[in-house]
Amino acid sequence: MASQTPLYRQIEAHLLERISSGAYPAHHQIPPEEQLARDFGVSRMTAHKAIRDLVQKGYLIRQAGLGTFVTDRKAESSLHEVLNIAAEVKSRGNSYSNDVLRCEAIDADDEVALRLGVRVGTPTFHSLLVHRENGLPIQLEDRYVNPRWVPNYLQTDFALHTPNEVLVAACPISDVEHVVEAVLADRQTAEWLAMDPATPCLSMIRRTWSGEHLVSYARLIHPGDRYKLRSALQPR
Structure with missing residues (x-):
């Protein structure tokens, strides 16, 4: 029975x-x-x-x-760690997927050159992805990578491996810099994230180093009503 x-x-x-x-x-x-x-x-x-x-x-x-x-069970990410977003989503018991919007070699403009620590016009690798949790967009990842440190980046099947996984495998991360601000999405970003353009977003600029090498610069946009960032410090 x-x-x-x-x-x-x-x-x-x-x-x-x-x-x-x-x-x-x-x-x-x-x-x-x-x-x-x-x-x-x-x-x-x-x-x-x-x-x-x-x-x-x-x-x-x-x-x-x-x-x-x-509770407010928004997707959550730590400011003190660089975690694989696919693993984050799966750790909450949800399904992960993404849309690859761009995957290309492109010359660095003024902003990318400054952020990535290279000369203007230097060839870089560029990827643009929408990350989804249970089908709902939770992050637009606009990333530039120095090809010198991750030469096979553009050959990645991002349906199987996230950019974070590729970077960590090629160049273990030793240092990270985060800059967070509240922004409003432009019309194209709002369309990619399937959100109302009037909804505030969290924008996080992330730069990652491996030893002395500045490997990657990314801008991560999250709909403010679907995502939150967490920081925890232990007093000494």
Whole structure:
């Protein structure tokens, strides 16, 4: 005989369905344990276990004296690490995909030359990708790479390997620089990211070094309502 789903799992499934459907949006207060226990005909301890598990999984957050609320589960990236965005998405239990918009050799203009530490007109490799989480665009990556340090960059199948994976494999990253600002997307960027042009974006300029070599310069654009950046410091 097939085993019956535990009662606390039934409560979890109910709450997750309400969250995924939008009935319980971010910051919404869920019913208290006592009400869930009555609704499902279970003990308060069983309802407590269901809520505790969803808190541990990051779907809910308890606020002392106020209740339990749905978390804002935006995609999140660390400012202190250079992580593979495909791995980030998969770590949240979601599916990753991307669209390759450009993959080309191009001469450095004034801005690229300055950011990449080369002379104007120096040949560089350029890639432009939209990264998706469950099909939804979460990042536009506009990247320039010094061919001297990653000569096979343009031969990459970006459906299988992200630019980050290629760079790390060719030149292990030793240093990174991030500059973050709030911006409004131009019409083309908004179209690529399937977003309202009036929605604020997070723009992050990232430069990466391997030893003494400045390897890559990238501008990463994230829709502000789908992404957040995290920084954590430990006081000495």
